[in-house]
Amino acid sequence: MSQVQGWTLGPQTRGTLDILWTCLATLGLCVWTAIHPNIPVVHNAWSTLFERLGLMGLAIIFPEIIITSAWGQRRRAKNLLVEVNRSLGRTTKKTTSEPPTTDPWFHDQAMFAVMGGFAIETHYLDSATEKRIIRRLLTPEGVSILAKTGHLPALSREDVAERSKADIFAKSIVVGQIIWFALQVLGRLCQGLPVTPLETHTAIHVGCAIIVYAIWVNKPYNLLQSVVVAGPDTNYLGAFFNFSDISRDLFQKECERYEMERIEYWKERVIQASQGVLTFGAPPKPPVLKPIDQLLDDYQSDAIRNCTKRYNDEQILCAIAEDACQGLHLLESQGCNTFRGIQPSHRKLLRHTSENFTIRTVWGGWSTDFGHEPNLEKGIHVLFNILYGGCHLAGWASDFPTALESWLWRGSALFLTTVPVWGGLWILWWKSVRSRSKALYLIRNGDLDIIAAPVFFLVLVGYTLARCYFLIEALMSLRLLPSAAYQTVQWSNFLPHVS
Template sequence: MNSVTSLPSDGTVSDLQTGWVSQPDSRGTMGILWSCSSTLFICVWVMLHLNIPARDESFITVTIRKTKWFVMSLLAPELVMLFAGGQWAAACRSVKDMKESGIKDWTMEHAFYAESGGFELHTADMAPFPVTARQLLYLIERGYVSRPHITRAEIWDKSKADRFVKVLAAVQSAWFTLEVIARAAQKLAVTLLELSTLCLMTCTAATLYFWFYKPLDVKTPNTLNSKVTMAEILLRAGEAGKAPYKDTPLDFVEPLDYTSTQFPLNRIWGERRRPLPRIPNDRDSLLHSWNVVVAVSIPTAAFGTLQLIAWNFEFPTRDEQLLWRWTTVANDIVLGTGCALEAAAIIASNYTLSGLRTFNDYKLRWPWSLTFLVPGVLYFVARTITIAEVMISLRALPSTCFQTVKWTSFIPHFS
């Protein structure tokens, strides 16, 4: 039983309250910011699996690259998910090709390790460079290199994945999702920041699924010693080997097309050394089957649909509400167009990788490049406006945003 002692105000006892006192049944703006930012940070931190850096890259260079991709994951999570989906597609294709060639113990871990630059080719007449899984298979089948013997356990031993952090991220994500659902169930307002965090978590979960078998933070690749010179490899390749290469001498086997060299605005991020000392993280892997396109499209659609939930949210002004509606619809149209173009590429290529590469080359030529460049610019503008609206909406929120969930109402009980 609570008791309050009432004595003259000039004493030290009069203002003391004894007994159990519950916490205030409310939350503040800082609490909302902290909840969302901590959830975003841990989810993106766990999700991000970058490719293996070049041997001679400094700690500062690697840190800057990680920071760039961390920020990109926050601002455009669906694009990072698209890159992850492409890598997953390449890994699936690698496992299939290796098994067809008689290498039965080649797993998704091996495929991802190769696709992230885990095998570096050394020849007597060329600077070392990483090879993709398809290029590796080409070299093995022709006897230029011995098959690398590295087990799944050895690959995971090189990985820096922390299971405790992953469990912590899963618990935090589950709690945050449950909190948002509970607020909606009790008719309490959800902020745009919370909804946007939930949207990003959808893309993060899909990205983590695509990168589930990819090793994390591997520092150095395995050396792959060639039995012949690069000049001999190119000579035996015939006409294909005579073509000038853009990234590595094995471009004729599989090119390393990546986004930062496809559009002038991104070239500051592109690697200028040739042959490439590492496989870029933004490699434009081909989505070569319907299964892959569907796997990427579902979380993309979920991301856009969740944003539309805020259609009738309370905004500080009517103009801001209309602007949110227009930008979210524009985002959905652009993302839907991207999925449709990938589907069209599969149909136009007659379901072959060579056909997809031809389609990929055409989309970089005028005027076809406008088909991809214009939606990209529209997406960037719409996404920027959306993020700005999320932040400025915090200046004026509905009063129910600051009420906390009454969890006891979800527990069956007599009253």
């Protein structure tokens, strides 16, 4: 009789591939299900997939950007919910082809609107008398205006739930995987077994995914189509909204052009001064944005219609100006008297992209005139930057293949915790640039921004490299781990998991 053996436990060890697969599976499942993309302007399967994959990559390297965007969406949805319910309470007149909504909204409906749930189309004739259509998504402020004037289509919670494609089964698997992974890491800590840098990095991202889950708990999942606003006056409203949006974009282009001219002017002035030239021309003048009612009058005049257009958008403004003027009169006749004398830069009513993350609007761009004031979203972004870098300090005493890799890990974590310093300097810099104080004249009109630009650029590069290093080193450290890292926690093997 050959030698036999009874019940035998598996080996209490794991391999490098086990560690790698477990972490990648946990990280991939968490990030894929945590991402709730906004509704695209026009659905295309491939572009939607690539955008989602891009968001996953962003979440893996810069998770705090996703958290900040999610927080901003939730805050905007909360504000919109209050405004819409206030408006629906007094809107009883039927002004669209669909009955106006009278039931109060809930948070999931407001989140649907914030993520691009409503679209509006504008029809116009171009210079070649060809019919064109502009399709744009409504911003929360645009939705609020439709609610105030009775043009908001009916939308129930059931409609939102039917459109949402939440995969309960997939989320259940993710929850099970998160629980198993968390117990495994805790078990290793309790038994004094080393936790690898990859497991530390994965655990931090799992925590970020849980935070995103909590913030987006009411956000519909995987929506691909918006509700198109329909009605006899829709084209007038769409024309006005588009006129405001396009003129706002044109002003931003002019601001960017002015900033470049200003930098070039002072750069050339410094060079001329070093050569002994003391006579200079006048610096470029900043663009001036007119109120929207004055812009409407200008673009309906023959003087602008017949002049050479610098941008193609100016031709569109000329084509839709008449309908936009009708839209303004329509809004005023229905009690929305907040547009005359208002500059378009103060009212963003439409968006032409999905805007899945809006970090530029949080911190502002180099040539923009917004986003440079302290606010809650900046605070959220800075807070989670500190937490992200601080959590990676948990790997301070971890075993790395070389001492250099260990110090690079520590340095990257410490660098990320200094984000509040650089964020504060960014805000102070732009407040100085925009200040009218004579004491800050050299900062505002001198060449110091030529020095500041490369400094902030280097900080941004270092910030990105530190993020990438965590991921790269977490994977590279698998090539040489302490032998105890391959021992397993026995009780964790009895829990269902992906491995």
